[in-house]
Structures are given as structure tokens and as C-alpha cells.
Amino acid sequence: MLVTGGAGFIGANFVRYTAAHRPEYRIRVLDALTYAGNKDNLAGLDEVDLVVGDICDRELVDRLVTEADVVAHFAAESHVDNSLHDPEPFVRTNVHGTFSLLEAVRQHGKRLHHISTDEVFGDLPVDSTDLFTEDSPHNPSSPYSATKSGSDMLVRAWARSYGVQATISNCANNYGPYQHPEKFIPRQVTNLLTGARPRLYGDGTNVREWTHVDDHNAGVHAIIDRGTPGETYLIGSGDERSNREIVQLILELLGHPADAYDHVADRPGHDLRYANDSSKLRALGWAPVYGDFRQGLADTIAWYQDNQPWWQAQKTTTETKYTEIGR
Numbered sequence: 001m002l003v004t005g006g007a008g009f010i011g012a013n014f015v016r017y018t019a020a021h022r023p024e025y026r027i028r029v030l031d032a033l034t035y036a037g038n039k040d041n042l043a044g045l046d047e048v049d050l051v052v053g054d055i056c057d058r059e060l061v062d063r064l065v066t067e068a069d070v071v072a073h074f075a076a077e078s079h080v081d082n083s084l085h086d087p088e089p090f091v092r093t094n095v096h097g098t099f100s101l102l103e104a105v106r107q108h109g110k111r112l113h114h115i116s117t118d119e120v121f122g123d124l125p126v127d128s129t130d131l132f133t134e135d136s137p138h139n140p141s142s143p144y145s146a147t148k149s150g151s152d153m154l155v156r157a158w159a160r161s162y163g164v165q166a167t168i169s170n171c172a173n174n175y176g177p178y179q180h181p182e183k184f185i186p187r188q189v190t191n192l193l194t195g196a197r198p199r200l201y202g203d204g205t206n207v208r209e210w211t212h213v214d215d216h217n218a219g220v221h222a223i224i225d226r227g228t229p230g231e232t233y234l235i236g237s238g239d240e241r242s243n244r245e246i247v248q249l250i251l252e253l254l255g256h257p258a259d260a261y262d263h264v265a266d267r268p269g270h271d272l273r274y275a276n277d278s279s280k281l282r283a284l285g286w287a288p289v290y291g292d293f294r295q296g297l298a299d300t301i302a303w304y305q306d307n308q309p310w311w312q313a314q315k316t317t318t319e320t321k322y323t324e325i326g327r
């Protein structure tokens with residue numbers, strides 16, 4: 001199995017999950033080790049072959065795809081705030097990089113699973129119980145989600161017109177170990193661990209559906225094993241929470257008063273609410289096993305407490321970037 005982006009947050013957890021649960025796979029990772037990739041995320045996995053390279057490098061991708069049976073494509077520029085500041089790497093990696101993989105799997109007749117996001121569908125009203133489905137129209141808000149939407153459309157077209165054996169999954173927000181401190185939960189946890197206060201964008205009423213990274217990755221395996229090529233599957237735990245609620249839970253779990261946080265400038269174009277109807281994937285036999293969000297969050301906080309050297313250097317650079325954009 002070729003895993004692109006396997007040194008990033010979800011990709012590295014996927015490699016760890018696959019090594020632990022699916023010993024029939026030999027795993028090769030293709031990762032450019034951008035600011036978001038870290039080879040230490042694969043520490044201890046001596047049997048995993050890491051190729052440091054770019055998914056836009058057609059020659060390299062072609063060679064690696066010929067040597068694989070299945071490609072799990074996680075590599076992307078993934079952070080909305082970065083995309084608002086500098087969209088170009090998002091267009092390059094997310095669109096051109098996916099094109100490069102599609103051409104290689106088309107040429108060599110290989111199976112591809114494309115990992116995407118529910119952000120391609122835009123957002124839902126906060127005061128509704130509406131859910132995204134596989135048939136929801138794409139309506140992306142940010143350069144990040146627009147480029148992920150573009151990549152999904154390429155995959156759909158290559159599946160229909162060229163018969164490429166490709167599936168797509170659109171998952172909601174993930175949490176768990178190895179997530180970069182630029183993202184919401186690790187940022188607030190590492191703020192508190194370094195004596196700073198959590199930073200809530202706008203009024204904090206925006207809602208996200210939180211899925212443990214291992215549940216996401218179990219869903220990816222279910223689709224690779226039992227999904228139908230050409231089809232799209234939504235992944236989500238069903239556990240929706242406002243950003244304010246999450247900050248208050250983190251504060252409580254770390255022993256701080258519930259109001260010890262700051263409001264900062266809102267994100268431009270900030271999506272209000274994401275929530276997925278994952279019944280199509282559940283019909284393949286998948287269900288989340290991390291049912292207790294509070295426990296999953298407590299375990300994640302403990303991971304950041306135990307792995308300070310992992311995030312310390314990235315924390316400083318990340319907060320310098322946030323200071324520049326006033327958040």
C-alpha cells in the first residue's frame with residue numbers, strides 16, 4: 001500500500017493503525033515533509049518505507065504507483081487559515097498533486113482511495129439538524145475547501161470517464177495524537193500547557209462534528225475493502241459540539257476556570273456548522289468505537305502532556321504565524 005501524506009496527522013495514524021491491524025499490507029509512505037509532516041510521527045515503525053518526495057512529481061509518483069496494489073491518498077495542504085493567507089500551495093498540492101496520482105493509477109490500473117473533507121459542501125445553519133449527504137452539492141468557502149472540492153471532482157471524472165477504480169471519503173473534523181498545534185484542539189491544549197489562554201474565533205458558536213482519527217481511519221479501511229469504485233462515502237461520529245463548548249471542556253480537564261479564554265478576530269468566511277450523514281458507510285459495517293468524546297479528549301490532552309518535545313518547536317513557529325494574522 002502506498003500512503004501519501006503518511007507523515008502528517010491522519011496519514012501517520014493511518015500507517016500506525018494499518019501496521020497494528022492489517023499485517024498483510026507492506027506500507028510505503030510518500031511524503032514531502034512540509035512544515036506539517038514529521039518523520040518522527042512514524043518512529044518505531046521500522047518496517048515502513050518512507051520516500052521523501054512530492055506528489056506533484058509525476059515521474060516519482062508513476063514509479064511508486066507501479067510498485068503498489070492500493071494507494072491511500074492523504075497528502076494535502078490542510079489548514080484553512082494558511083489557505084486564506086497563501087492559497088498557491090493548496091492549488092498545487094491538492095489539485096495538481098491529485099491529478100498526478102490519478103494519471104498514475106489510470107496508467108497502471110491501480111486502486112485509489114482519496115481522502116477528502118466535508119468542507120467541500122460548504123456549511124449548514126447552526127440552528128438546524130440538517131446533515132450533509134453524498135449528494136449534497138459542493139459549495140466550498142475557503143481556498144482549502146475549494147481545492148479539495150477540485151480534487152474530488154477530478155477523482156469523480158477519472159472514475160467515470162476512464163473507469164479508474166477510485167473511491168472518495170469526506171470526513172468531519174478529526175482529533176487525536178500527532179495533530180499539528182496549528183489546529184483548534186491542539187492549539188488550545190498547548191496554549192494552556194505553555195501558560196497562555198485558549199483563543200476562540202468570533203463568538204465561538206460555530207459547530208463541528210468531532211471524529212477520533214482511528215475511527216476515521218477504520219472507515220477508510222472499510223471503504224478500501226468493501227466500497228464500490230466510483231462512489232463517495234461520508235464519515236462522521238455524529239458528535240457535534242460548538243467551539244466554545246470544546247474550549248470549556250479543555251479548560252475543565254486541565255483544571256482551569258471555564259471562562260479563562262479569549263475571543264479573537266473571526267476567520268473570514270468562517271463556516272458555521274458541519275455535520276455528516278454517514279449511513280452509507282455504516283451500511284458497509286463501519287461504526288465509530290470512540291463513543292465517549294470527553295474520554296477521547298482527555299486521552300488526547302494526556303498525549304500532548306507526555307509529548308512536549310514533539311510539539312514545542314512547531315508551537316513557537318505556529319504562534320508567530322497566528323500573531324501576524326491577529327489571531
Ligand code: NAD
Pocket residue numbers: 004005006007008009010011030031032033034035036037038053054055056073074075076077078079093097115116117118148170171172173174175180
Ligand atoms: P496534515 O497537514 O497534518 O498532513 C498533510 C501531510 O501531507 C504532511 O505530512 C505533509 O508533509 C504532506 N504533504 C503536503 N504536501 C505534499 C506534497 N506536495 N507531496 C507529498 N506530501 C505532501 O493533514 P491531515 O490533517 O493529516 O489531513 C490529511 C488528509 O485528510 C487531507 O487530505 C485533509 O484534507 C483530509 N481531512 C482532514 C481532516 C482533519 O480534521 N484534519 C478531516 C477530514 C479530512
Ligand code: DAU
Pocket residue numbers: 078079080081116117118119171172173174182183184185187199200201202206207208243267274
Ligand atoms: O471538517 C474537516 C476539516 O476540519 C478538515 O478538512 C481540515 O483539514 C481541518 O483543518 C478541519 O478544518 P476546520 O477549519 O474546521 O479546523 P480548525 O482546527 O482550523 O478549526 C476548528 C474550529 O475552531 C473552526 O471553527 C475555527 C475554530 N478555531 C480554530 C483555531 C485554530 C478557533 O476558534 N480558534 C483557533 O485558535
